[in-house]
Each structure stands twice: as structure tokens, then as C-alpha cells.
Amino acid sequence: VTDFTIYEGLLLGSIVSSTDSAAVFSILRSRSIALKGNLRPTLELESGSNDPMAYVLTIVLTGFVVSQDAGFLSTIPFLLQQILIGGVLGFVFGKIAKLIINGIKLDFEGLYIVLVIAIMFFSFSATDFVGGNGFLAVYICAVYLGNQELIHKKKFIKSFDSFAWLMQIVLFLTLGLLVFPSEIIPVIGIGLVISVFLILIARPVGVFASLMFFKGQKRGKLFISWVGLRGAVPIVFATYPLLAGAEKAHMIFNIVFFISLTSVMIQGSTLSVVAKWLRLTIPESDKQLTKTDIELSDSIKQVLTEIVIPHECSIVGKQIVELGLPKTTFISIIQRDSKFITPSGSTHLEADDKLFVLTENKEDLSSVFDCLEMKQKNGAMPETGGILETV
Numbered sequence: 597v598t599d600f601t602i603y604e605g606l607l608l609g610s611i612v613s614s615t616d617s618a619a620v621f622s623i624l625r626s627r628s629i630a631l632k633g634n635l636r637p638t639l640e641l642e643s644g645s646n647d648p649m650a651y652v653l654t655i656v657l658t659g660f661v662v663s664q665d666a667g668f669l670s671t672i673p674f675l676l677q678q679i680l681i682g683g684v685l686g687f688v689f690g691k692i693a694k695l696i697i698n699g700i701k702l703d704f705e706g707l708y709i710v711l712v713i714a715i716m717f718f719s720f721s722a723t724d725f726v727g728g729n730g731f732l733a734v735y736i737c738a739v740y741l742g743n744q745e746l747i748h749k750k751k752f753i754k755s756f757d758s759f760a761w762l763m764q765i766v767l768f769l770t771l772g773l774l775v776f777p778s779e780i781i782p783v784i785g786i787g788l789v790i791s792v793f794l795i796l797i798a799r800p801v802g803v804f805a806s807l808m809f810f811k812g813q814k815r816g817k818l819f820i821s822w823v824g825l826r827g828a829v830p831i832v833f834a835t836y837p838l839l840a841g842a843e844k845a846h847m848i849f850n851i852v853f854f855i856s857l858t859s860v861m862i863q864g865s866t867l868s869v870v871a872k873w874l875r876l877t878i879p880e881s882d883k884q885l886t887k888t889d890i891e892l893s894d895s896i897k898q899v900l901t902e903i904v905i906p907h908e909c910s911i912v913g914k915q916i917v918e919l920g921l922p923k924t925t926f927i928s929i930i931q932r933d934s935k936f937i938t939p940s941g942s943t944h945l946e947a948d949d950k951l952f953v954l955t956e957n958k959e960d961l962s963s964v965f966d967c968l969e970m971k972q973k974n975g976a977m978p979e980t981g982g983i984l985e986t987v
Contacts, residue, residue, distance in 0.1 A: 598786055603660040604844055610653035611834050611852050612794065615643050616827025619860075623867050632876050635816055639823065644739070647829055648732035652678050654833045661842045681728030686736030689719040693737060694744050698917050701942060708748050709755045712741075745917050747941030767828045771853075774835070779850050787854035794855070795863065799824040815874040822870050826859040899955045900928075903968065907947040910969050917941035919967045926954045 600608065630636075656671050693715045702708060719737050720730035746752065800821035807817055834852040837845035871877045905912060911919060916927060916939055930937040931950040937943065945951075955961045 600844065601661075603657055604842075604848070607654065607657040607661055607837065607842075608790075608848055608851065610650055610657055611848070612790075612826060612830050612855050613653070614647050614650040614826070614829040614833065615824050616829065619825050619827050619864065623864055630878050631819075631871065632878055633813075633816065635819065635876065638820065642820075644735050648679075648682065648729050648735060650829070650833060651731050652729055654836050658837050658840050658842060661837065662840050677727050678729040679732065681726060682723055682730065682732035683736055685723045685726070685728055686719065686733035687740060689715070689722070689733060690737040690740030690744075693719075693741055694746065697741075697746050698915065698942065705748055705751065709752065712752060712756075745920060745941075747915075747917050749941075764828065767832070771828065771831050774849070775853055779846070780854055783847065783850045783854055787851050787858065790851065791855050791858040791862070794824070795822075795859070815876060819871060819874050819876055822863060823867060824859070825863050825867075826856040828856075830856055899958060899961055901953045901955065901961060901964075903951045903953055903964075905945055905947055905949045905951065905968075909947070911945055912947050914945055915941065916943050916945065921967050922955070922960050922963045924956045924960050925964055928952045928954050 598605070652675060656674065693712075696715065697708065697711065700711070702711070716734050716737070719733050723733035724730040800818075803817055803821040807820070830852050831849075834849040837848055842848070868877070921927075927939050929952045930939050930943065930945075931952070932946060932948075953961070953964055955964060
């Protein structure tokens with residue numbers, strides 16, 4: 597189809613291998629539908645994990661294209677080094693970041709967001725400095741933090757969602773300045789052939805081969821085969837050969853841009869149709885809520901309870917963030933002696949504190965007592981404290 601060398605062909609393949617699960621869920625959400633079963637976490641795992649690998653392959657193969665003398669076997673140690681160091685340091689930085697976020701006391705809540713951004717930049721730079729994959733380190737660090745109890749976690753999620761949209765706008769605007777329609781027209785034929793091959797052959801074969809040892813319905817695998825939606829990441833990776841001065845970098849960039857455009861037009865426009873045809877959709881309102889969904893929910897709390905912390909309770913001296921309270925629970929205020937305190941995750945509990953706890957139902961209230969390490973008697977009164985008023 598093209599006059600590419602084997603390295604240039606592999607470079608093109610590595611660039612377009614990155615997929616965008618966020619675009620998939622955005623399209624489904626705009627049509628008020630959600631996916632059944634574990635399809636969502638599967639697609640999120642694929643999208644998050646293939647970006648670091650696509651980045652490594654793009655860097656390696658760009659070097660091969662620029663310098664034809666390099667040997668392929670010599671890159672295996674480099675690949676292992678990138679993955680192992682990136683994975684280990686990502687987990688280590690995640691553990692350290694949790695301690696820093698929950699342990700440091702800043703006067704302004706907005707500075708916590710700046711702190712997290714600084715941690716991400718440091719994680720990437722430090723990992724890259726010692727020869728690891730910075731993207732993989734940041735991804736694992738973020739996944740770890742996303743599953744931990746953090747101070748101001750709800751604000752983090754909302755802020756980074758805004759940052760993600762802003763970066764996408766800036767990214768597409770910048771990439772649009774690099775594209776010239778007159779240069780896209782000559783590669784339309786090649787681009788269509790490659791797009792059809794990726795959509796109908798390469799993607800399905802790769803999905804079924806990867807999932808052959810995992811249980812799951814064939815319909816689910818067919819849907820995953822269809823949703824290999826390309827986003828902005830392949831276009832960004834296509835700029836790497838341009839910066840390196842590769843001989844056919846402009847042609848590769850134009851082909852990648854056309855493939856991404858075709859993916860959005862064909863796969864993106866038929867996404868909901870295919871999901872419904874395979875009977876894999878449920879109404880958006882009936883989908884199973886993830887931890888993040890629960891974290892961001894602003895549901896109405898129906899039960900207000902006053903709980904007194906006794907002297908002998910083991911939670912005395914602990915931060916609220918360390919208690920592991922249910923996501924549907926909210927400590928609205930703390931009365932300490934004659935003062936009223938508006939609590940945050942970093943607030944330390946003291947003996948004789950009176951907590952005003954809002955919960956959705958009495959089942960959540962029972963979980964609150966478990967987290968406070970206080971027992972309930974007859975489903976209403978704790979042995980060591982007391983429910984003074986319940987509305």
C-alpha cells in the first residue's frame with residue numbers, strides 16, 4: 597500500500613495503537629445510555645495502559661527510522677527498563693503522595709490542587725530521569741491515589757476534569773494549526789485502506805487474542821473490537837517523527853490525522869447503534885455507580901445524627917480522612933466545648949467531640965459506627981457514645 601520501510605510501517609502502527617475510552621463514554625453519555633457489566637473498566641484499563649506502551653514504541657521506532665543502524669534486539673532491555681522502573685516508581689510515588697496530601701496543612705484549599713499537579717510533574721520527571729516511563733508512572737500513581745481516601749478528593753476530581761477539557765481544547769487547537777487540507781487529500785486512499793484494516797481486521801483479532809483466556813460474552817468482545825476509537829494522543833505521537841526529522845514524517849502525520857478523523861466519523865457515529873444491537877446498553881440512570889460517581893454525587897441526606905466521641909475510643913487523635921467513612925456520609929459540623937468547627941478531611945478528632953453526621957439511610961449510619969469503632973445496641977444506641985437526636 598505504501599513505500600514505507602518495515603521500521604516506518606511499525607512506527608505508524610505504534611502511533612495509531614493508542615485508544616481513547618473517554619470519547620466512548622462521552623458519546624454514550626450524550627445519548628443517556630450506559631454499558632452493562634464490566635465493559636467500562638475494561639475499556640478504561642485498555643486506554644490508560646496502552647498510552648505508555650505506545651509512547652515507548654513511538655520513541656524507539658522513531659530512533660530506528662532516523663538511524664537505520666540500530667538493532668531491534670538492543671531495544672528489549674530498554675523496553676523492560678521503561679516498564680519496570682515506571683511501574684515501580686509510579687506505585688512508590690503514589691504511596692508518598694498520599695502521605696504528603698493528607699499530612700500537609702495548607703491555609704488555602706486551592707493550593708492542594710497545585711500540590712497534586714506538582715506531584716504529578718515530579719513523578720514524571722524523576723521517573724524519566726532514572727530511565728523509566730514517566731507516563732506509566734503518572735498513570736499508576738493517579739490510579740493508586742484515585743482509590744485512596746484523600747483530603748479534598750471531590751475537589752481534585754472536579755478540578756482535573758476541568759483541566760482535562762481545557763487541555764483537549766488547547767491540544768486540538770494546536771494540532772489544527774499543523775494540518776493543511778491540501779496535504780490530507782493525497783493520502784485519503786491510503787488512509788481509508790489502513791482505517792478499514794484497523795477497524796475490521798487488526799482490532800478484532802487483537803481483542804479476541806488478548807481476551808481468549810478471560811471469561812466474557814462474545815457480544816462484549818465484539819463491542820470492544822468496535823470501540824477502538826482514536827483520539828488526540830495518536831496525533832500528538834505523530835509529531836515526534838516530525839521533531840526528529842524523519843524522512844517521511846509529514847506523510848505519517850497526515851495519515852495518522854486522517855485515520856483518527858475516520859475513526860471518529862465511522863466508529864464514533866455508530867457507537868450507540870452497535871451497543872444497542874449487541875444488547876449491551878442500559879439507561880444512564882440504571883448504571884452501577886462507580887466510586888467516583890458516588891464521590892461526586894450530591895444526593896439528599898435524610899438522617900441527621902449527633903454522635904459523641906468517648907475518651908476511650910480508638911479514633912481519638914485520628915484525622916477524618918483516616919476513618920474510611922461511606923461516600924454517602926457527611927460530617928456537617930463538630931461541636932468542641934463551646935465552639936463549632938467546620939470539619940475537613942484533615943481535622944483531628946478529640947474526646948468529647950460532638951459530631952453532626954448526615955447520612956442517606958440507617959444502613960449508612962450503621963457503617964458510620966463501624967468506621968468510628970463504636971458499637972450500636974438494638975440498632976439505635978451505641979454502647980460508648982450516644983445518638984442524641986435523629987431526624
